[in-house]
Amino acid sequence: EKLPKAEGGSEPLPEGLFYLMLLGDLPTQEDTDHLSSVWQRRSHVPNHVFNTIDALPLSTHPMTMFVVGVMALQTESHFSKAYSEGINKKDYWNPIYDDAMDLIARLPRIAAYVYRRKYKNNEHIQPNGLLDWAGNLAHMMGYNDESFRELMRLYMTIHADHEGGNVSAHTTHLVGSALSDPYLSYA
Structure with missing residues (x-):
C-alpha cells in the first residue's frame, strides 16, 4: 500500500520493495524511479549469453536455458575479477553489490529471451527504456497491455522475499558463503 506504483497503476513496483529490503526505509517515487533507471543502465546482456542459450536444443527445459544464461553472464562478474x-x-x-545489481537488471532480458525462443518462434523483442523493471519483462515477453504489466509487478513483488526457509534462497546463501560470486550463487 505504501510502496510507489507505476503511473496509473495499483500494484507496487518491485524496485520499491528492493529499496525497502536493502535499506530498511520506505522509498519515495523518486527513489524508485532512480533505481529503475539504474537497473535500465545495467541491463545490457552481452551477445555471448544469447549465443550460449541458442546453442542449446530447443527441447531444453526453459529453466535450464535460464540457468545456462545466468552462468554465461558470470564472465562479467566484478567480484570474480576482484577476487582473482x-x-x-x-x-x-x-563488487558483490555490483554483481547483484547487474544480475537483477539483466534477469528480465534473459527470462524474456528464453520465453520467446521456446514459445514464440525465436522472435525477440528489445527492451523499452521507458518501462519499469517488471513492465519491461512483460513487454519483452510480448504482453503490452497494462493489466499484464500490473500482474508482473504484483508477481515479482510477492516473490521478492524468499527469506526464511525457501530452498532456493537457502542454496544461494550456502553457495555464496563459499566465496562464489552472485552469478554462481544464483544459478
Whole structure:
C-alpha cells in the first residue's frame, strides 16, 4: 500500500520493495524511479549469453536455458575479477553489490529471451527504456497491455522475499558463503 506504483497503476513496483529490503526505509517515487533507471543502465546482456542459450536444443527445459544464461553472464562478474586480483576481504561487499545489481537488471532480458525462443518462434523483442523493471519483462515477453504489466509487478513483488526457509534462497546463501560470486550463487 505504501510502496510507489507505476503511473496509473495499483500494484507496487518491485524496485520499491528492493529499496525497502536493502535499506530498511520506505522509498519515495523518486527513489524508485532512480533505481529503475539504474537497473535500465545495467541491463545490457552481452551477445555471448544469447549465443550460449541458442546453442542449446530447443527441447531444453526453459529453466535450464535460464540457468545456462545466468552462468554465461558470470564472465562479467566484478567480484570474480576482484577476487582473482587479491581484493581485501573488507572490500568484498562492493563488487558483490555490483554483481547483484547487474544480475537483477539483466534477469528480465534473459527470462524474456528464453520465453520467446521456446514459445514464440525465436522472435525477440528489445527492451523499452521507458518501462519499469517488471513492465519491461512483460513487454519483452510480448504482453503490452497494462493489466499484464500490473500482474508482473504484483508477481515479482510477492516473490521478492524468499527469506526464511525457501530452498532456493537457502542454496544461494550456502553457495555464496563459499566465496562464489552472485552469478554462481544464483544459478
